Amino acid sequence: MTKEKSNPQSPEEMAKTAQEAAVKSAMEQAQAMFGNIPGFQMPGGMQEQIMTQMGSGVPDMAEIQAQQEAMLKAAGVDPAVVAQAGMQNMAFAQQMMQEAMDGTLGKGLSSSDAMAQMMEAFGDDxxxxxxxxxxxxxxxxxxxxxxxxxxxxxxDEKVDSLADDEDVETIKCTLKDWWNVTDRESTLDIVKWLLEEGHHAEADEALAEIHKRRIENISQEERCDEESKMGDVCLIMESMLENGWCPKGQMPDSVIAWDLVRVVNLGRWAYLCGYVNEDEMWQIMQVAADIALEHFSSWEEYGRSFIMGRGVWHGEPVDSETAYEIVELLLKSEESPWKQSSFRAK
Incomplete structure (x- = not known):
């Protein structure tokens, strides 16, 4: 039996296929970024909407950009980083199409090499x-x-103000699409989940086991257990020690600071949207602060917990590196609220 011969793709078809794959990959990465939050799902039809607009040749880029920036901001993901990745992906697709058209695909400097060079060209402000x-x-x-x-x-918001640069309607859409928060009840539901479970509960179980047995005694089988966060916690702990993001012997016992930081900001956003009143907003923040004081004795300890928590979130050391840079700034800058406010109430 002979195999059915398939028609080779044209350069245009190859570019379209690459573009579709890039969009799909970006959407999957965005979903992964937000973690497993109750009621938290990718807005229906977004990928199809983007591809339809691309196919029509007249994409509503302003609307797409506004949606992306609002959603990423709510999750603590820098829109500038995503924009940078988008430009890199577009350049990659364009070069791949050019290589296909002139017959140099796979020869000499590859499109992936070119993409790597472009990534190196971007600086860090x-x-x-x-x-x-x-x-x-x-x-x-x-x-x-x-x-x-x-x-x-x-x-990139003000550390001494409740105001947000985004308009209220954008914040409302973001909270609804990504957190399923639309009113007072849903706000308090997510606050309760973040405080009691969030992304810290499973990680803290793994942390307790590591502190009890020491990290070198955790088996590879345990690290590979997808039913636990042991692998992610071990990876981030090792990265923190190797890179000096945490002094030896001062590894946090909990990553709850990652969830507490989000509780405070969720309370602020909910207030700006009119879902909770000002007293309720301050009460939400007070609860987060009180829980922080139960676990930590200083901004330094709180910061180290945030560094680990952000990395364990989806097992990426680069996320801990970003958190470390921010925490270091907050601990050292004279403009920092951590320098100007005491950890415990006076």
């Missing part, structure tokens, strides 16, 4: 602490807001 200096918040309110400071720095 670093992180900054922005302040409004309006004086509208008192000392205790600034202290409570400081427990959400890592995400404020990540999103």
């Amino acid at each position: 670093g992180w900054t602490i922005n302040r409004s200096e309006t004086g509208k918040l008192d000392a205790e309110q600034l202290r409570l807001l400081a427990f959400g400071a890592p995400m404020l720095v990540y999103n």
